[in-house]
Amino acid sequence: MELHSHRMTALVLLMAAVALAGCRPEAEVAGGALDATDGDPPATRTALDPAAASAPITLEDVMEFDPRYLIGISYPPGMERYPGLAAELRRYAEAARAELMAAVEDLGPSSEDRMRAPYDLALSFDLLMETPEIVAVQAGGSLYTGGAHGIPLVARFVWLPQRDEMLTAASLFQGREGWHEVSAFVRESLHTSLSQRLEADALAPADRFRLLASGGEMIDEGTAPEAGNFAQFEPVPGVDGRLRALRFVFPPYQVGPYSDGVQTVEVPSAVLLPHLSPEYRGLFAAG
Template identity: 55%
Template sequence: MKRLFWLCALAVALAACQRESPAPPSTTTPGAAPQTAPAAPDATVPATRLDDVSESTADYIIGISYQVSTARYPGLAAELKRYADNARAELIEAAKARAQPGGATSAPYDLSLTFTDVMETPSVVAVAADGSSYTGGAHGAPLIARFVWLPQTGRLLTSRELVPGADGWKVISDYVREQLHAALSQRVDADALPPEEREEVVKNASRMIDDGTQPDPADFALFEPMAAPDGRLAGLRFVFAPYQVGPYSDGTQTVEVPAEVLLPHIAPEFRTLFAAPALNSADASR
């Protein structure tokens, strides 16, 4: 009953959410390099309404909130709605199957999904989708997606396009693994486990890290841009859902990879999106 009460409250709250959030503050600073003017909305792409969703039946509860400002980017809005519609359809199908004779009987299935702005500049617009879908079991399945939109060309940027070479993914994989292993060691040290238990935990978690960060763009499909002072990108924050690089209890994990690591491996057409690495004193004196 507590779970049902909470889910109903969530549905009511989502229904009250604003349909559109104000545009985020500019990521540029005074004196920054001039940016290309924002692209005009593409009149050839039909506008997509992003209406919040609040549904409650005896079999399922759904709450979807669009806390984004995508009116200028109908193509991006269509991608967000497609992702949400697919998640909603899958949950409803699962609920229908449960309602059939012989199906499971338990608390209502539920879907909670929120879209939020990550960045908006003339060159890059990014949106995060976070939530979960519960169809039985101990906990819900995470719903995590990232959408990086290029307004000037009207398309999504994918990890495979961004870094086209295998050598680049080897460098990124090595860097990310190093950061994740270091974070794992810190967490285990904080738990003060007995030596044998610590060794087992580190062994299992390390295997998950290595398996989930193969030098393949598919393992790095979720990423979001990090803003530099001049409005370009200081690097990328790679996002790993629960179970990819650790147990469910570790939650979503992220690793920030700076532009200086990425730039040698970025496809030439996207290098201007990134801020040039700052020279250190030794380099500057040459």
């Protein structure tokens, strides 16, 4: 019950933030990665419907209260200026809401079912970057439909207004070699971080060896050189307005246990540039 109480408190705070969102003069920029919970996200990015890029979209914050469920969804203001991006944000939110409502419909009348409720969806979209060339938004939150933890909602959306398209991992590189380079760079960084954390914990040698082996296996599996393993990323701007890196984002359980939370690795433009698709090279700083 204590876990459920903390989860409910977090949802109430999010809903309070949603209520205040309309009063903000400008969007707040999120400072760090979301500390999400266990499970796989119910909503992931798919190819854009060409009609969505030009159709008018309205994004409205959501607060819903019901004995069986609670919903809090907030959007940064002004995203309607980018209809294609707005459509993707709304699609992600609607997919998460559909997942919640499917679980709610499965709730029975028994006292055990009533103890599991209310289920909840807490989802916040935050503006990370907005320039004429790039608009980046992060989605963070959780979907709770029973159990000790909610399902993490961890997503990034990188919109290119001048091209009227989403920058995705699938289109980032010309071929597979780029992912081999990114995979090697990210693996080295994550293995080093894991080793440093275990050293700081002053574990017995046998325990350290066991955790190093199991953690290393998760890292290697979660960073195999495939675009799908690097689907979530956000731009890192440089001093000249172009990008100096991409920050790849890994939800809990992809490259480490739940206790490690969301992990990120910045891959500099020098690693990316030789393999980028030609149409995206101008976005990145050389060297």
